[in-house]
Amino acid sequence: MTEIVLHLLIIVAIYAILSISLNLMTGTTGLFNLGLASFYGLGAYSSALLAKAGAPFLAALLGGIIISMLMALLISLPTLQLVGDYLAVVTMGLGEITRSVFKNWVDLTGGFMGLRNIPKASLFGYQLQSRMEYLIFAVVVLILTYFFMERLLGSPFGRVLRAVREDEMAAQAIGKNTFKFKLWSMLIGSGIAGLAGALFAHYIGVISPADFVMWLTFFIFLIIMFGGLGNNLGAIVATILFVLGREGLRFVGLPASISAPLQQILFGLLLIFATIYLPKGLIPERTQRVKPVGD
Amino acid sequence: MKGKRRFAWMTGMLMMGLLLVLSTAPAGAADPYTIGFVNHLTGDMGPYGQSLKKGVDLAVDQINAAGGVKGHPLKVIFEDDRGQAADAITAFTKLAEVDKVPVVLGSASSTVTLAICAKAQESKVVLVSSVSTAPSLKECGKYFFSMMVSDDAQGEEWVRVANHLKVKNVAVMFINNDYGNGVKNVFVKAFTAAGGKILIEQPFEDGGKDFRTEVLKVKQAKPEAVFIVDHTAEGAIVIKQAKELQLSVPFVTDVSMVAKETLEGAGAAAEGVMGVRAASPSGPVWEKFKADFNTKFKTEPTIWADFAFDTMMMVAKAIELGGYSADGIQQGMFKAGETYVGPSGTKKLNPHGIALGTFEWVVVKNGTWVTYQK
Amino acid sequence: MDVLLQLIVNGVIAGGNYALAAIGYTMVYGILKFINFAHGSVAMVGAYAAFVLATSALHVPMVPAFFLAVLFTAVLGVLIEKAAYKPLRYAPKLAPLTTAVAVSFVLDAAVMILVGTEIKTYAVPFEVYSIGPVFITSIQVIVIVASLVLMVGLHLLLSRTRLGKAIRAVADDLDLSEVAGINTNFTISAVFAIGSALAAASGILIGLDSNLQPTMGFLITVKAFAAVVLGGLGNVYGAIVGGFIIGLVENLGVWYIPPVWKNSIAFGILILGLLIRPTGLFGSKDNTGGVLQ
Numbered sequence: 014m015t016e017i018v019l020h021l022l023i024i025v026a027i028y029a030i031l032s033i034s035l036n037l038m039t040g041t042t043g044l045f046n047l048g049l050a051s052f053y054g055l056g057a058y059s060s061a062l063l064a065k066a067g068a069p070f071l072a073a074l075l076g077g078i079i080i081s082m083l084m085a086l087l088i089s090l091p092t093l094q095l096v097g098d099y100l101a102v103v104t105m106g107l108g109e110i111t112r113s114v115f116k117n118w119v120d121l122t123g124g125f126m127g128l129r130n131i132p133k134a135s136l137f138g139y140q141l142q143s144r145m146e147y148l149i150f151a152v153v154v155l156i157l158t159y160f161f162m163e164r165l166l167g168s169p170f171g172r173v174l175r176a177v178r179e180d181e182m183a184a185q186a187i188g189k190n191t192f193k194f195k196l197w198s199m200l201i202g203s204g205i206a207g208l209a210g211a212l213f214a215h216y217i218g219v220i221s222p223a224d225f226v227m228w229l230t231f232f233i234f235l236i237i238m239f240g241g242l243g244n245n246l247g248a249i250v251a252t253i254l255f256v257l258g259r260e261g262l263r264f265v266g267l268p269a270s271i272s273a274p275l276q277q278i279l280f281g282l283l284l285i286f287a288t289i290y291l292p293k294g295l296i297p298e299r300t301q302r303v304k305p306v307g308d
Numbered sequence: 309m310k311g312k313r314r315f316a317w318m319t320g321m322l323m324m325g326l327l328l329v330l331s332t333a334p335a336g337a338a339d340p341y342t343i344g345f346v347n348h349l350t351g352d353m354g355p356y357g358q359s360l361k362k363g364v365d366l367a368v369d370q371i372n373a374a375g376g377v378k379g380h381p382l383k384v385i386f387e388d389d390r391g392q393a394a395d396a397i398t399a400f401t402k403l404a405e406v407d408k409v410p411v412v413l414g415s416a417s418s419t420v421t422l423a424i425c426a427k428a429q430e431s432k433v434v435l436v437s438s439v440s441t442a443p444s445l446k447e448c449g450k451y452f453f454s455m456m457v458s459d460d461a462q463g464e465e466w467v468r469v470a471n472h473l474k475v476k477n478v479a480v481m482f483i484n485n486d487y488g489n490g491v492k493n494v495f496v497k498a499f500t501a502a503g504g505k506i507l508i509e510q511p512f513e514d515g516g517k518d519f520r521t522e523v524l525k526v527k528q529a530k531p532e533a534v535f536i537v538d539h540t541a542e543g544a545i546v547i548k549q550a551k552e553l554q555l556s557v558p559f560v561t562d563v564s565m566v567a568k569e570t571l572e573g574a575g576a577a578a579e580g581v582m583g584v585r586a587a588s589p590s591g592p593v594w595e596k597f598k599a600d601f602n603t604k605f606k607t608e609p610t611i612w613a614d615f616a617f618d619t620m621m622m623v624a625k626a627i628e629l630g631g632y633s634a635d636g637i638q639q640g641m642f643k644a645g646e647t648y649v650g651p652s653g654t655k656k657l658n659p660h661g662i663a664l665g666t667f668e669w670v671v672v673k674n675g676t677w678v679t680y681q682k
Numbered sequence: 683m684d685v686l687l688q689l690i691v692n693g694v695i696a697g698g699n700y701a702l703a704a705i706g707y708t709m710v711y712g713i714l715k716f717i718n719f720a721h722g723s724v725a726m727v728g729a730y731a732a733f734v735l736a737t738s739a740l741h742v743p744m745v746p747a748f749f750l751a752v753l754f755t756a757v758l759g760v761l762i763e764k765a766a767y768k769p770l771r772y773a774p775k776l777a778p779l780t781t782a783v784a785v786s787f788v789l790d791a792a793v794m795i796l797v798g799t800e801i802k803t804y805a806v807p808f809e810v811y812s813i814g815p816v817f818i819t820s821i822q823v824i825v826i827v828a829s830l831v832l833m834v835g836l837h838l839l840l841s842r843t844r845l846g847k848a849i850r851a852v853a854d855d856l857d858l859s860e861v862a863g864i865n866t867n868f869t870i871s872a873v874f875a876i877g878s879a880l881a882a883a884s885g886i887l888i889g890l891d892s893n894l895q896p897t898m899g900f901l902i903t904v905k906a907f908a909a910v911v912l913g914g915l916g917n918v919y920g921a922i923v924g925g926f927i928i929g930l931v932e933n934l935g936v937w938y939i940p941p942v943w944k945n946s947i948a949f950g951i952l953i954l955g956l957l958i959r960p961t962g963l964f965g966s967k968d969n970t971g972g973v974l975q
Contacts, residue, residue: 016431017401024394039776091957099956101717102911105904106949113946116484125485126442127419213394218426221419223391227900228351231783238780260398263387264406274350274791274799276388281787288781289769350791352897354799484942513942515901517892520692521936524685541801545892552810552819553688572803573893610800 019144025256026151027212030158032236032248034205039234040242040298041166042198043178047230048088048104049206051111052081054225056207057214058115058122061131064215070135074211081207082200084111089199093192108227115222127221134215147216154212155249158205162245165201174198175243239287241294250296340383341376341632343623344403344412344433346396346424349388352515355569356416356539356611360438361386363616364413366604367624377627384620389415393423400424404431410634411436411627413619416612418442418486425452434637436623438615439564442486446660451634453641455619455655457586457665459487462562463494465584465667466535467502469560472682477505479531481522481546483538484511491537491562507531512542519546520553527555537562540611544573551577558582566670566677568608578672582680586615586653587668597651608676609651618650684815689933695822695891697929698829702884703906704913704921705836706759706877712853712916713873714771716778720762721881722903723786726896728755728882729889730793733802744806752882759878760871768867786899793896802894825887832883833922836876840918845872853916904945908952914962923963927951 031053038046046052060077064070092103115122122128134141134150141147165171173194176184184191214220232255240251262276345364347357364384372381385407387399396415403409404427412428414421414437421440428435429449437445439456470478480495482488488511496506508529512522523546526534534550536543536559543565550559551574561570561583571578587594597617601609622644623637630640645657655663669680703725710718732751735742742750766781808819840846851859852869860866885902906921909928913920928948935947955963 015405017398017405020398020401024398092953099911099915099962102907103953103956106908106946106953109904109949110946113943117940117942124489125419126422126444129422129444217393217397217423219393219419219423221393223417223419224393226392228390235780235783238776242774242776263399263402274794277350277787277791278795281784281791284784284787285766285781288773288777288784289766292770292773292777350794350799352895354794354897355801355895358799511940511942513944516944517888517898517901518692518696518933519941521689521933522941524688524692525937528685541893541895544801548892552808552822553817554810554812569801572805573801575803575805576807 016144019148021256021260023144023148023151023216025253026148026155027209027216028233028236028256029155029249029252030209030212031206031233032240032252033158033162033245034202034209035233036237036240036243036245036248037162037165037174037205038198038202040237040244040248041171041178042174042195044093044195044198045101046104046199046202047101047227047234048106048108048111049230049233050225050227051108052085052203052206053210053213053229054111054115054220054222055084056081056210057220057225058128058210059207060211061128061214061220062121064132065128065130070132070215073132073215074208077211077214078204078207081210082204085199085203086196089196093195093199105227108230112222112225115225123221125222127219127224128214129219131214131218131220133218151212151216154208158208159245159249162205166243166245170194170197235284237294239284239291239294241296241298243298244294244296247294247296251294339380341380341627342383342385342407342409343620344400344407344409345384345386346389346399346403346412346420347386347415348391348417348420349386351391353391353417355541357388359567359610359613360413360416360616362601362605362610363438363613363618364620366601366613367617367620369604370600371621371624377624377632380632382620382624384413385409389420391417391420393420396420396424397427400427400433401431404428404433410434410632411623411637413438413616413623414440416440418445421445422448425449428452432634434623434634434641436619436641438619439612441490443490446662450661451638453657453661455615455622455652455663457563457653457667458662459490460494461665461667462491462537462584463496464498466491466495466560466562467498467504469582469584469669470499470504470533470535471502473533473558473560475532475558476503477507477530477532479508479510479526479529479534480506481510481512481526481534481536481538481543483542484513487539487564488537495535512538512546514542516542517545518549520549522546523550523553523555526550527553531557533558533560535560536565539564540567540569540573544570544578547574547581548577560584563667564611567611567613569611571608571672571675571677579675581672583670583672583677584667585670585677586665587651593649594651614651618648618652618655621650622648622655685937687814687816689937690930691816691818691822693930693933694926695825695929696933697926698826699884699888699891699925700905700909700929701922701925702829702832702880702887703902704909704925705833705918706879706881707903707906708910708913708916708918708921709849709873709877711910712918713849713856713870714767714778715916716767716775717782717907718877719779719782719903720785720789720899721782721877721906722899722901723789724755724759724762724878724899725881725885725888725902726894726899727758727789727793727885728752728878729885729894729898730797730802730896731755731882732886733804733889733894734797736804737802744804748883748886751886752879755882756875756879759874759881762878763871763874768870786903790896790899797896799896802889804890804894806890821890825891828883828887832880836880836918839876845869849873905948908948911962912952912955914964917962917964920962920964 038044056077059080060073063073063076236251240247349357389396411434418440425448436453482492559581566583566585625644626637626640630636645655648655670677671680732747735747770777808821848869909924913924
């Protein structure tokens with residue numbers, strides 16, 4: 014019993030970090046990034062490959078973050094001028110293409126079978142052997158990410174990001190270079206997604222293209238919608254609910270032939286209900302009342 | 309006020325989530341022997357898991373109707389892995405820890421099986437895969453077994469078919485995954501070594517519905533026969549579209565495609581398609597399975613259902629011989645394999661716990677797979 | 683040369699299917715400005731409705747089964763709109779997007795439970811015709827003819843009827859149309875009915891040409907999405923052109939590069955197209971869409 018709880022909590026921690034990442038890009042800045050799974054995957058593959066090549070764990074983790082950020086830079090430069098819905102399709106396309114690369118660049122990525130024997134995490138020479146140790150590590154990373162993001166969003170930078178989401182034109186009118194702000198939002202968000210991916214790779218030990226499908230992006234999307242766009246505490250709470258709720262259905266003991274699709278239906282209906290009746294999510298974004306004049 | 313209500317909502321939901329997790333009805337060490345099953349039951353790969361489940365269901369029916377194993381009925385707990393490593397580990401850990409099963413029937417996907425295999429060794433639970441064939445699984449450990457014949461054996465059997473058909477210049481079409489590439493590579497190597505010529509190696513993607521350009525490429529190469537490996541969905545469309553584009557040469561399929569789905573998916577175009585099937589040289593075992601399957605599910609056997617059936621039967625036999633414990637089953641599997649003959653053939657195991665298998669050639673005649681008369 | 687002709691024919695067949703699916707998608711965008719991710723799943727339901735009618739005890743012949751299934755799906759589309767999108771008409775764009783994803787989960791899973799997860803086929807026999815060096819099946823002829831007829835019909839509806847006028851007006855400005863006395867709720871329902879009907883048609887035609895799977899909706903959504911964006915969001919004719927372009931380029935493309943990159947090709951041209959012309963081929967500059975522009 015304990016192992017499964019620890020396992021689920023580790024998954025919760027990793028997905029929560031991923032939710033915070035998407036919450037920055039989509040929740041706060043309003044950029045529809047449907048390629049989240051590919052940034053997550055890039056982080057996972059890069060960090061796994063670096064570690065397999067002998068890099069220390071923390072360096073590999075950092076490598077995963079940097080590679081994800083580089084990819085974000087590469088696609089953001091030409092596409093950030095596009096209007097929101099177009100960005101969605103470009104990032105979704107990117108997701109498909111990255112997955113094709115994971116699948117077909119066999120020499121590097123191991124192709125369809127993916128990578129295995131990914132080194133376990135170790136900090137300053139101490140190897141994290143048990144699930145409990147890894148959970149503590151993952152939660153610490155989650156907390157650090159959370160406070161980093163809270164600081165960021167509380168700063169003037171965060172206010173501009175929200176302004177971009179609400180009315181980009183107006184933000185430009187008051188002299189903000191919105192492109193630069195959107196770019197930073199994408200870079201930081203993708204870097205955090207890469208971090209989550211790296212954490213996943215070193216935990217699970219085996220990764221393959223099947224782990225980075227579009228479905229995951231949607232799942233995280235739903236989590237931040239449900240938790241309240243732009244609110245990271247809500248995102249974390251929603252991650253807990255969704256992951257535990259989804260896996261919890263395993264224990265209800267439905268007839269096997271229909272239990273899996275039935276889970277999917279319940280999940281879908283709950284979501285429709287929540288979107289309509291809880292429009293701001295569980296915890297609405299905290300918006301500071303700003304006086305019309307000043308700031 | 310509003311904030312409070314929301315908070316109440318939130319805690320309510322949280323409690324519900326926790327309750328769901330904690331309200332685990334203990335499986336109970338009562339009478340039945342429980343066995344775990346992890347496979348994709350939803351998602352793109354869902355049909356394969358569902359098909360395997362049918363084979364297991366049929367075997368369990370027959371075992372329980374005959375009085376169970378040592379007087380204990382069998383009960384299988386089915387878990388969904390959604391084709392993803394993380395979910396598979398959740399499912400496997402639940403089976404091992406909460407349901408405390410000594411044996412789990414593993415996933416159709418080699419990647420998923422690989423992910424849970426290490427876990428199986430760690431928690432000392434026997435993992436028996438019905439169809440995973442990846443070579444890397446060999447090194448996984450002593451608690452792993454596979455009931456599928458290896459890629460090597462299949463590739464070499466194809467060479468024998470090619471020799472029989474007296475074809476020297478052939479094309480290979482394969483699903484672009486570990487399985488397709490595995491069988492293709494063995495065949496290409498063995499066939500070239502035997503003096504044959506591979507004109508084109510044409511991969512195709514899973515999930516697609518339009519393979520006309522791929523077929524045209526093969527047609528352009530003018531092969532004397534096409535060898536195709538897939539798990540039915542795409543391969544059936546390839547065969548149909550080859551017919552449409554008048555690529556009229558013999559098609560030879562792998563073990564997986566010898567299933568109902570190929571017949572349905574390709575329709576009339578399947579007529580005359582040859583295949584190799586893992587089977588015992590004696591026919592009646594398969595015919596009986598086919599009839600039983602038809603009675604229970606009202607269709608011809610679906611993909612890999614025969615392998616899943618044999619997996620369950622082998623495990624039941626292993627429990628009978630070694631006892632209801634991981635180590636007992638681990639020992640029992642080898643003993644059971646010595647004599648077992650099922651619809652997917654003999655199950656004599658090599659030291660890695662992988663079935664050696666023997667083959668039979670089949671051909672589609674009047675919309676059904678029948679033994680090929682040499 | 684012979685091969686090229688055959689490739690073009692194959693591309694047109696694929697393109698016709700993408701275009702049909704893309705029309706409903708783009709119309710919904712034109713009116714409500716949100717990406718209807720459930721569209722492919724609606725197409726899938728249409729395909730299964732025809733399957734159930736044709737193969738169950740009812741044994742409805744294929745042609746009436748086609749029309750009944752299209753009708754059924756149209757009604758379903760309207761109901762989905764009322765239940766899942768209408769309450770969110772003035773909510774942020776992410777809200778209807780989320781419910782659309784949820785609707786597709788529900789539809790996929792419902793079909794899995796009701797019909798099963800295995801792959802199904804209509805098992806309609808076909809004949810192969812050869813026109814010079816090009817081979818084409820009777821089913822493909824039906825696919826092409828049906829998609830052309832439906833597109834022309836849609837054009838007439840939009841340009842010649844009162845309803846068409848209303849649809850265009852609502853697409854242009856929802857609030858203003860309401861003020862002008864147009865029954866916007868009815869018009870939006872009509873758009874969902876038409877869009878879902880066309881989606882069902884495309885789902886059935888894809889099923890006739892290949893096979894049926896409960897998860898087939900996702901790929902339809904993705905390809906239609908690409909076609910719609912390439913053509914310019916909200917533009918019906920753009921979506922049709924976009925559908926054909928993607929069908930053609932995919933089929934011609936995999937002749938030269940390994941087919942494992944097939945799905946990447948669709949997105950490759952899409953990304954390239956957007957970089958050259960950020961609003962799509964026929965999109966309006968302000969990205970407000972508009973069904974007829």
